[in-house]
Amino acid sequence: MKLNSRIDRCLRAARLPVLLFCLATLLAACSLFTAKPVQPARIAVVLGAGASKGFAHIGVLKVLEAQQVPVHMVVGTSAGSIVGSLYASGKNGFELQAIAMKMEKDKVIDYDWKIWKGGLIKGEKLERFINAAVNHAPIEKLKIPFYAVATNAGTGEEMVFGRGNTGVAVHASCSVPGVFQPVRIGKDTYVDGGVVSPVAVDVARRYGADVVIAVDISGGLDKDAPSGVMNTMQKTFNIMYAKNVAAQLKNADVVIRPNVEEIGSTDMEKFNQAIFEGEKAATAALPEIRKVLDKLNAEGRLPVR
Template identity: 30%
Template sequence: MSKKVGLALGGGGARGLSHIGILKVFEREHIPITQITGCSIGAIIGGLYAYLGSAEQVREYILKMISDPMYDELNIQLFASMDRSDRHFFFEGRLQNLKMYFSLLKTIRTPSVFSAEAVDKIFRLYPDTDLSSLKIKFATIATDLISGREIVIDEGSLRQAVRASSSIPGFFPPVKMEHMLLVDGAATDSIPV
């Protein structure tokens, strides 16, 4: 009887891109993964791996996504670190802080920094397939804002499941699914074992 290997990929923002390196090690060591669960960035990477079946293809897909002009619409670079060696750092740093301040102030009047339309545009770059058709069995974790419960999503749209699991409260709008309002699964379980 062959062993089955399940992989749980947790949240952690951009640090979660290191999941790609872990997947490469599994491939190099010829350890087949039979099931993946993911949360937040772990859902984004895990879902792509379950769809594509190759760590290198996941890396290329992520690079393609973040270089797409639609990605710029989210203004994610607003929250990126600035190069402090730049001679214009002082002025640009203050301008950057002001932009971030006004973006965060926007959340007082709206449910999230980024609009649902902007997030929908960027997620159009993510594969839209059914979870049952993936190469590797995949599930993701989200948090229902109404009940406060952890929700396991293991059927339906891959894109919607990943979007729900990675919708950071306050930054991205919640995802409506049935009678639930779903946000980042890290709120209830940052490593979905």
Template identity: 30%
Template sequence: MQQYSIGLVLSGGGHKGLVHAGVLQFLQEQKIEPQIFSGTSAGALISSLYAVGKSPREILEFFRSVNLFNVHHFSLAKNGLLNAEKFMVYLEQVFGELRVGDLPKEVYISATNIETAKPKIFSPQTKLKEAVAASCAFPGVFSPIMVEGKLYSDGGILNNFPANVIQGRCDFVIGVNLDCGLDYKPANKFAFAPQTAWRAIEIMMSQNSAMQNRFCDWLINPKDVNQYSVFELSSKRLDAIFNLGYQTAKREFAKLNPSIFG
């Protein structure tokens, strides 16, 4: 297997994932170019968009253009609020019939096989649009995605920050983890079963994500990202998330030994 110089790991996080695009903007300006990527959900989407040649600002424009909450996208299916096939239409516009292995950069896309309850890294032969859609299929929001005869949901269920996937594949791992810990919530916030169930999922995902931090040589963990929603719709707030990523990377970069990247 080929050994790379720099790897980049991008966590899930919905529209908060635009932090990743802001980080990529800063890395580009510093002429730091990752050669291998590992991503879950929004991280998988942004890794793939970047790998096909989209600039960070074009990625921002893509997020602005995807109106998932259009009334026509709501699903009558019992297993998801939104029809994942509608999301696939957006993905097909940028990825076409490309397969994961067609990308000029090596990208590892994580999902969860809900039949076997095991994590999945899609093979180079998998259609890129299907792999990304599966990785982004958050339970209860998107219906699960059938890929090559198996049913998949969001990779964040089991590994929202897949740094271990490229451990040993590169000399230096940069990680952008949007999980900054969970804020305190009083008992009255858990009056109904769905609220309690969601909190349990949050705790599980947060703990699993934190365990991956140790695989990163440079961890970028934007503390202010919790003020934003995973379903941000405002262009102004999407811009702010992008800028948060840029400014966090800039601030943390100043703390590094400048010789690390030559």
């Protein structure tokens, strides 16, 4: 009897540690199968350089809005920074179109014939126009995260403005060499972002975009053989530019290419045509955009606007 009693006591004493071990093992196993919270994807729209062709960006944004495609980040280069900053400030596509209708060259272009300053346009009017349109909000206070891309004229490096004076950043991003006077900010001088990043997909990725919808208004290359010195030089520049664009677009999820080849760099009066071409190109890209959104939905990562 005493032996049996001792055995019973030993078994009871051993039962608690065994139960605790089993419970700990069960909890550890459960933790392995506990799914981590899924983060919704961040969708960026990257608006490329292209002077007056940039009105096409408005048409693209109108279609994205109509289809309720959420936009969590806007990256703009040159003309893309103008449209992008206004959109990031909270203006919708129709409001952007209304601004385009009222825009006149003398409201945004201030000629300065002192060519030794590096350009024929000062750019101060453009600064004032942008700052007034965004209610003088700095970049970091805009409603959608916005990044304007420029080129450091001293180092040749890409410069991304994600905070500070919105008008100044857009001015720097738009300062086409030889056309606009370079922009001095602090100790550095900046020119058009299209020199290094015509369609800055890499910037969107760097700042956390999971999905990138890129809008390329460069128009590509014409296949005609160059003729004459100036035409040959221009053709050579266009080849380098196109190669740069193509390299950046490889990292985009969706590429929208409005047909704006017939719109010249200074054809501001053709804004309606450019907007229409933007709408057409974005509409044509909708199946591809929906495919990306459907994939996010299947993964449980489809974001809300």
